Amino acid sequence: MTDAxxxxxxxxxxxxxxxxxxxxxxxxxxxxxxxRLLQQRDKPEVMSLGFWLRRAQVMQMAKDLPNNxxxxxxxxxxxxxxxxxxxxxxxxxxxxxxxxxxxRLSQRRGDVAFxxxxxxxxxxxxxxxxxxxxxxxxxEYPNNSPLTAELSSFCDLRIIWGGDETIKRIQSFPIPAxxxxxxxxxxxxxxxxxxxTILELDDIKSLVHNFYNDVYWFxxxxxxxxxxxxxxxxxxxxxxxxxxxxxxxxxxxxxxQTSFIASxxxxxxxxxxxxxxxxxxxxxxxxxxxxxxxxxxxxxxxxPRHLGQGLFYERDINxxxxxxxxxxxYFQTLITNVLTDSALTCVRQDKAILRLADIGxxxxxxxxxxxxxxxxxxxxxx
Amino acid sequence: MIEIDFDAIYSQSKEQKNAxxxxxxxxxxxxxxxxxxxxxxxxxTLGLAPTNGCLELVPFLSTxxxxxxxxxxxxxxxxxxxxxxxxxxxxxxxxxxLDADTAKLQAKSLVKIMQCFSGKQRLPMLFMEPSNLIxxxxxxxxRGAGVQGFALLGRDHHYxxxxxxxxxxxxxxxxxxxxxxxxxxxxxxxxxxxQYFYQAVSASGKTLPPLDAIVFHxxxxxxxxxxxxxxxxxxxxxxxxxxKAKVHNFYGMVEQTxxxxxxxxxxxxxxxxxxxxxxxxxxxxxxxxxxxxQGIIQVLSxxxxxxxxxxxxxxxxxxxxxxxxxxxGRKGRYFEVLGRIKKSENRGCSDTYQEVSHD
Numbered sequence: 001m002t003d004a005x006x007x008x009x010x011x012x013x014x015x016x017x018x019x020x021x022x023x024x025x026x027x028x029x030x031x032x033x034x035x036r037l038l039q040q041r042d043k044p045e046v047m048s049l050g051f052w053l054r055r056a057q058v059m060q061m062a063k064d065l066p067n068n069x070x071x072x073x074x075x076x077x078x079x080x081x082x083x084x085x086x087x088x089x090x091x092x093x094x095x096x097x098x099x100x101x102x103x104r105l106s107q108r109r110g111d112v113a114f115x116x117x118x119x120x121x122x123x124x125x126x127x128x129x130x131x132x133x134x135x136x137x138x139x140e141y142p143n144n145s146p147l148t149a150e151l152s153s154f155c156d157l158r159i160i161w162g163g164d165e166t167i168k169r170i171q172s173f174p175i176p177a178x179x180x181x182x183x184x185x186x187x188x189x190x191x192x193x194x195x196x197t198i199l200e201l202d203d204i205k206s207l208v209h210n211f212y213n214d215v216y217w218f219x220x221x222x223x224x225x226x227x228x229x230x231x232x233x234x235x236x237x238x239x240x241x242x243x244x245x246x247x248x249x250x251x252x253x254x255x256x257q258t259s260f261i262a263s264x265x266x267x268x269x270x271x272x273x274x275x276x277x278x279x280x281x282x283x284x285x286x287x288x289x290x291x292x293x294x295x296x297x298x299x300x301x302x303x304p305r306h307l308g309q310g311l312f313y314e315r316d317i318n319x320x321x322x323x324x325x326x327x328x329x330y331f332q333t334l335i336t337n338v339l340t341d342s343a344l345t346c347v348r349q350d351k352a353i354l355r356l357a358d359i360g361x362x363x364x365x366x367x368x369x370x371x372x373x374x375x376x377x378x379x380x381x382x
Numbered sequence: 383m384i385e386i387d388f389d390a391i392y393s394q395s396k397e398q399k400n401a402x403x404x405x406x407x408x409x410x411x412x413x414x415x416x417x418x419x420x421x422x423x424x425x426x427t428l429g430l431a432p433t434n435g436c437l438e439l440v441p442f443l444s445t446x447x448x449x450x451x452x453x454x455x456x457x458x459x460x461x462x463x464x465x466x467x468x469x470x471x472x473x474x475x476x477x478x479x480l481d482a483d484t485a486k487l488q489a490k491s492l493v494k495i496m497q498c499f500s501g502k503q504r505l506p507m508l509f510m511e512p513s514n515l516i517x518x519x520x521x522x523x524x525r526g527a528g529v530q531g532f533a534l535l536g537r538d539h540h541y542x543x544x545x546x547x548x549x550x551x552x553x554x555x556x557x558x559x560x561x562x563x564x565x566x567x568x569x570x571x572x573x574x575x576x577q578y579f580y581q582a583v584s585a586s587g588k589t590l591p592p593l594d595a596i597v598f599h600x601x602x603x604x605x606x607x608x609x610x611x612x613x614x615x616x617x618x619x620x621x622x623x624x625x626k627a628k629v630h631n632f633y634g635m636v637e638q639t640x641x642x643x644x645x646x647x648x649x650x651x652x653x654x655x656x657x658x659x660x661x662x663x664x665x666x667x668x669x670x671x672x673x674x675x676q677g678i679i680q681v682l683s684x685x686x687x688x689x690x691x692x693x694x695x696x697x698x699x700x701x702x703x704x705x706x707x708x709x710x711g712r713k714g715r716y717f718e719v720l721g722r723i724k725k726s727e728n729r730g731c732s733d734t735y736q737e738v739s740h741d
Contacts, residue, residue, distance in 0.1 A: 269446035
């Protein structure tokens with residue numbers, strides 16, 4: 001489609017009637033979509049999305065809708081390339097708020113994103129949902145197109161997913177004075193593993209299986225994919241727990257016959273970059289994952305950019321109090337097997353950790369994201 | 383400083399070459415180990431040794447490191463020139479630090495290698511570049527350095543392009559008319575020759591007087607592969623353009639300027655005495671000994687003294703075709719380059735807006 005055609009389509013979209021937040025028609029539409037998605041049994045990330053869109057889950061979410069909420073108008077979503085399902089979460093939440101939506105899809109999105117786009121369009125095309133279809137469009141255009149500036153100039157809500165650089169660049173295009181913006185900058189996530197608990201586990205399988213689900217999907221490239229691993233405990237326990245944990249994870253990958261999508265030359269470069277900073281790597285270049293021990297005074301900002309692809313940056317701590325000093329400024333999700341530790345809550349109150357989750361739930365999306373209630377952000381008030 | 387015999391470029395057969403190179407590489411590795419702290423850290427941390435029993439064991443750095451780290455083995459005060467890679471797709475550029483000795487060695491090596499193909503006589507020379515490329519001194523890009531190095535081979539330099547990459551007809555017609563039917567040198571990057579010269583001249587409908595040209599071109603096929611232009615088609619186009627053309631592709635990189643690999647009359651890239659190539663497995667980087675098998679290209683060059691770039695793992699795929707046995711008579715390994723290694727998609731959350739690239 002040409003820029004002019006897209007622009008014309010979006011302008012027409014803006015004139016469509018606006019629905020009230022959580023209108024029955026919207027909920028029914030999402031329920032229908034959910035049923036379609038739940039047929040994709042071989043794609044766990046699509047299944048998760050399907051569950052999230054079910055009527056029961058949506059009604060649960062409705063409880064967090066602020067009083068007197070109303071739609072903002074036209075929402076312009078700029079969605080990321082790294083997590084194929086993300087554009088649907090962003091769009092569906094905004095749709096639930098009653099907004100009209102134009103969703104810019106990344107040109108580097110993966111196969112699953114194309115599949116989702118197709119299913120959504122087919123569902124929208126059903127006669128029953130005509131009122132929704134004309135107010136929701138999905139577009140694709142090159143990064144350097146003037147469309148980003150054009151669409152920004154008349155939207156009522158702009159949602160920018162991913163990357164400080166992206167946000168900075170898009171923010172150079174003004175939005176109307178009344179419009180609201182929500183942006184999601186660079187984030188890193190990790191795991192806090194208690195060594196003693198792991199050593200005491202009779203069966204480590206379920207823990208490792210959950211951890212596998214957190215790291216394997218999206219090639220470990222999501223903002224909430226665990227990348228930094230904190231080991232808590234006495235040094236000798238940590239050493240033993242590491243052996244138990246990593247060998248089990250390795251075995252799980254082998255039994256599932258899966259591996260990360262990795263480049264041998266990039267891994268080699270990374271190994272050498274770390275070596276230049278005296279950080280060794282115990283793993284061979286063709287191992288399923290590579291681990292780097294962050295020792296001494298090495299801080300996260302001093303080490304190479306994490307590429308996903310099965311890289312773990314490990315840090316040992318003896319007490320929970322040591323955790324905070326090692327958390328990068330833009331830390332998002334911490335998954336942990338430390339069950340009820342008040343110390344963790346303290347850390348969280350300082351906003352050093354935006355989200356705590358159980359192991360296995362790192363990638364589970366929620367309308368509480370990056371410290372915000374997105375229903376509040378995507379809605380206006382009467 | 384290592385002594386390099388530039389009088390015989392392709393003279394050494396396997397045993398002799400291996401012995402000479404191994405001594406040179408142990409000496410070089412030891413030198414960089416002593417004088418470049420980051421290089422020493424890498425060797426020590428990875429448990430490698432600066433002195434080794436065979437060429438395959440000589441440590442090799444990832445090309446990426448020259449973009450990430452400042453790798454230099456002489457005091458900064460001795461650096462006279464810093465080469466940078468063109469960096470079309472990546473935001474980071476490689477930085478190569480040259481002192482006077484290394485720069486001199488590289489220039490000398492380049493001329494001596496090229497003379498094996500163009501003869502000792504300095505021929506009139508046409509660059510497929512805009513004339514302001516060298517005048518623009520903001521930095522020494524790989525392209526600028528290439529042109530400067532090759533310029534020493536010829537005389538009466540002409541530049542075929544204007545600064546906006548359009549054809550400079552006045553320069554071009556002058557060169558073709560002046561040297562009609564005579565031996566001349568043509569130098570350019572493969573993609574530039576095709577895109578800005580061949581296609582533009584064809585489209586103009588003009589015919590130029592025939593020359594007797596020796597064409598040197600390099601810089602990779604990846605952009606042409608995208609246009610589905612192969613070697614045969616390229617060479618035919620050169621005949622068409624120049625009347626008579628001997629076409630030599632070359633393979634080289636900014637990290638190892640000077641010790642380039644040039645294609646012989648039989649279409650094979652040859653390693654000169656001062657350089658070599660090793661192929662490594664795409665799975666685990668182990669050495670591939672069987673000729674004819676595809677692997678990642680590691681390049682060795684005895685020239686880099688001011689920076690630890692004597693042994694590098696590239697991101698190119700290639701295939702060794704033989705050693706000492708090419709029918710052109712040149713000794714040493716000969717090979718072909720098969721393209722770029724497939725990079726993984728790095729789709730971090732910061733990449734929403736990254737440029738879509740066809741490379």
